[in-house]
Amino acid sequence: MSENLQVELVYFYPKENSKPHKTDKFELIYDEQNPIPILRRGLKFTIAVRFKAKTYDPQKDRVRLIFNFGPTPNPVKGTRGSVIISPTRTRIEDKKTWGGNVLNSASDLILEIFAPPEAPVGVWQLQVETSRINSTLPATVYNHENDFYILFNPWNCHDLVYMPEERLLDEYILTDVGKIWVGPYGSSRGREWVFGQFDACILPAAMLIFEKSDLPPASRGDPIKVSRTISKLVNSNDDDGVLVGRWDGEYDDGTSPSSWTGSVQVLQEFLDTQSPVSYGQCWVFSGVVTTSYIYNSCFCSW
Structure with missing residues (x-):
């Protein structure tokens, strides 16, 4: 036989x-x-x-x-x-x-x-x-x-994250350098931020985020649940997530939030140590979340 x-x-x-x-x-x-x-x-x-x-x-x-x-x-x-x-x-x-x-x-x-x-x-x-x-x-x-x-596929009309404006997709998904606004109300300013969503560490780091979450695999096709999970896990509070927030000026045991120039360094350290990275403030959280969202359009296009 x-x-x-x-x-x-x-x-x-x-x-x-x-x-x-x-x-x-x-x-x-x-x-x-x-x-x-x-x-x-x-x-x-x-x-x-x-x-x-x-x-x-x-x-x-x-x-x-x-x-x-x-x-x-x-x-x-x-x-x-x-x-x-x-x-x-x-x-x-x-x-x-x-x-x-x-x-x-x-x-x-x-x-x-x-x-x-x-x-x-x-x-x-x-x-x-x-x-x-x-x-x-x-x-x-x-x-x-x-x-x-x-x-996720925002170019596909059958995907929930579909977005018909290709010009916007070029900016939201394919552009890896942009501007983040920092500073208090009334005196905020823009500073360059390297989102770096195509770097070799980004996809594995995003997978680590989901390993630390309680989002079941069957729900990881839902862009709403995925987005909420990323928003939750970017903060280390209660979830052992990506970044430790700190605003008191004492950063000797980590990296000052103002020293970060992009998301790649943060997510690479998170991936290497599999522990929260010190330290971040609002614009650092924003940049890392944006990179993770871009990955998820890579996961999603929002």
Whole structure:
């Protein structure tokens, strides 16, 4: 009896997929050792599956892709998606569920996959399940070793964070340097702030924020709940969040709020220590929240 197909590798085309997904500015995509795919929900993306010894035969082989989110993935809660590969399926019709098409199977199995516009945002994992048609052999499961990110998609009209004005999206989502207003009422002034949302530390730091939160994985596709979680966790009070606020001028055991020039240094320290960073005031909180929100448009577009 013939054995199941054995997966040799899976390739996500991180650079190629990043262009239509508008994620090509993220540094993680270009890591030479381990490029991380960063995708937006509600769009198609291309992956390749290579098998050992023999190629995919649609008349004999069954291939299923399983996409998992969180510690206990559940299809009912939207944290588990399944795509059964079929050569007869020529287009993705259902925009609310995971779907897939075969683009080429002459050598590697080249697939077009669709992530639904309500998928939870964050880190996903992929399993490839192979079996033989009309066989009693148990399926073989390949666990892809590298995670990938799915983000909110304000360019997609089916996503709750959709925003039709592309000019504003260029500013809100794709511009990484801006101005923050500081100072008391009547004498406030603008100062440059490096939001740095595409830096390699930002996505992992945002994931750490959610690990510290009580927001369940199934709720991480809801932009309102995600936004509230970020707003809550940017402050260390009661939640072991990102920043410790201080206004008394005593900053010797940390960094003076006025010394920060951007969000990257704050979030890098938070990621490295996994502890609240000292110290921040209103504009520092504002800058870090904005970077985290931009990530979540990256999570969300607000």
